[in-house]
Amino acid sequence: MHELLGANGGSKRLLLGNQAIVRGALEAGISFATTYPGTPASEIGDNFYRISREIDLYFEYSVNEKVALETAAAAAVSGLRSMCSMKHVGLNVAADALMTLAYVGVKGGLVIVSADDPSLHSSQNEQDNRYYAKLSGLPMLEPANSQEALEMTRAAFTLSESHQIPVLLRTTTRVNHSRGVVTLGTLQPPQRSGSFEKDPFNLVVVPMVGRRLHVELLKKSHNLRAEANHSPFNTASGEGSWGIVTNGVSYNYVVDAIRELKLGDRIQVLKLGMTYPFAAELCLDFLKGLERILVVEELEPFMEEMLKVAAQESGLTLEIRGKEDDLLPRYFEFDPVQIKTAMARFFELDYQPPKVEPGPELPQRPPNLCAGCPHRATYYAVKQALGEGTAIYPTDIGCYTLGLLPPLQTADFLLCMGSSVSSAGGFSKAQDQPVVAFIGDSTFFHSGITGLINAVQNDHNFTLVILDNGTTAMTGQQPHPGVELTVEGPQPPKVDIEAVVRGCGVDQVLVVQPLQVRKTIGSIKEVLEGDENPGVRVIISKSPCPLFERRVTGRKQKVVFKVTEECDMCRRCLDELGCPAFTYCEDEEDCAYIRIDELLCSGCSVCAQMCHAVTPKKKSA
């Protein structure tokens, strides 16, 4: 039984914030869950996926976040409690649906999880998605730890249903990926099926309906503001004439700082868990009688600005500070010393941050494509096929973005999911260098197809390489529409990438197996030299992610490769492949040689095809 289903109410568990969110949803009787995987939200969907095989809960990995939200919206409008989870930038993709869903509202509770990533641990930006609450008018809850992640998720369903509006649960990486002790509540069984009642003049948003629904939304917002003023998640504590207003993970830093700086009798803390609509009356009550206020929130001055507006409207003139004068930065996540330092500066306290050794300059350890990764072979083949020539390489989001680093250096431009295809078209129209774009299989389904159709329609001229490794590898091997390898054995894909590409109107399509190096180089050369036939050319480079293949098939590796004495130290393996299994060594007489680490070698044979001094041998058990 799944660990989140087996535990009884009242028992304690050490749960990731993401697991706590899932448990909270199960305790609210969730029936329907959708997602597109993205760090730091991925474990929410992955847990629902496994749980959906055990209980009557519908779960899907949707093709992208917009699809995920629209699918969940239909379930919620049919009365089912539903959740749609995604990383922060995923909400950009889903934003079109979000803004009007706020008008339309829901019947069954709908909780939308936005997992933000301050410090960009695994994202392309660190946008503050709290502004989506303000932009859309949706209520928002922000947990500070795993226990609150569970409780707020559970409460979010009730809040959503009682006001017939979706609720945003906004987390940050440190909440999603911290494990904390959680006291569990009682599980509620999912509702088996929903029912849809036709109501087109509330559910079909033509202008005359939208006008009315906008006014309705503002009424709901007004009621939700009263709810925020009395929310059990908005709490004041402590004593003294100074105040701190804080939210989310920052609350933990504030509490620790107050204890360590021994300020328990001097500072009151207002912790906002329901941060939108803004609990203005509650905040004004808190401000009254205080001398100065520090707002401690990561990223943008979201609460700070609303607090200042509320204070101004009621004529309060006390000092409210946060992001001004670099007291607290608008970038990256906080850490405890930073908060103690800012508090000491603002409240004029004596505090010396610990002295930190700058440390010597050390070799960096950037992440690298795994040994045996077929993306490396594809990149190598493309560069070989181009020869002395060069190209612009628009890339996309996935493991293969690591092609950015030397020695592969096959990434020149990236914005977001799908930007490889559309920007490749733009480059081909804007300048004269040839363009070779890269996109992964899951990303292609997510948002590459639209760009491809656009390129065909507008006669763009580039080569698109679809790196098809058969899974959504980066986020933990989630399935996508083109998956062929399953635990039950190989199966035909539900959606065939080649058929999609041809269906988009591309005539020049080539499928290669990148681990067959010479053949692949030859084929790619032919395609790239087809400049006399301008247009969109697609190469599908198809070879499974070795980690995924090993997990799914359980196949044992039989062969590894070794470097023989014929090696003349030309270094091409090191300088052109960059496989982590290769090591440059020196013996006791400072004589250089190259070695392949047997533990790391995955037996892909790419190196052996480019060099006669690499030969196979039986892998020792």
Added chain:
Amino acid sequence: MEVEGWAVWPRGSCMDSWRIFFTGVGGQGTLLATRILGEAALLTDVQVVVSEIHGMAQRGGVVESAVVMGKVLSPVVSDGEADVLMAFEPLEALRALRKCSAHSLVIANTSPISPFAVSSGKVQYPDVSEMMRTVSGHVGKLIALNARSLARGAGSELAVNMVLLGTLMRQERLPFGREPVETVIKTRTRKPFVEINLEAFDLGFQVV
């Protein structure tokens, strides 16, 4: 193995909070080690938060995580505030030295894993003894051990994490002893590896 410069534990026996910072290379099992320590704390009713970062870092990059226990709630360990640094790799021990103070206990594996710039022959891997000397000079106590060879002795090089946990528990600086940790290893690690893991933990525990 060397043991140097043992200073008095920062706040004597009246500690009410513990910050343990873990660093290593993707694939070394740092996240399992932090989780085991977290589960052991839960088992003994000690307040605990475990902080991890998933995703990009797993592709052979640096993986950092933390376990904080007792009164402290902050999941992040600031520079200069780690009570214990658990370094699974010597170069990463030195890189994470910024987390330590003159009071910190450092447990470091001396078996190197070359970063790409080193294995491609572009730069040299720094001398391990030299790096350990630098670490030792800035912290309260350093225990440097070849955890990889101990793990191999226990039956699997993958058990470096268990060896280092054993060495940590021997220091008796946490609010619980070795038993809850061993209980968690028995119940929470994969069945075929439990015996190896316990043996590796014990070999680490022998190191003082």
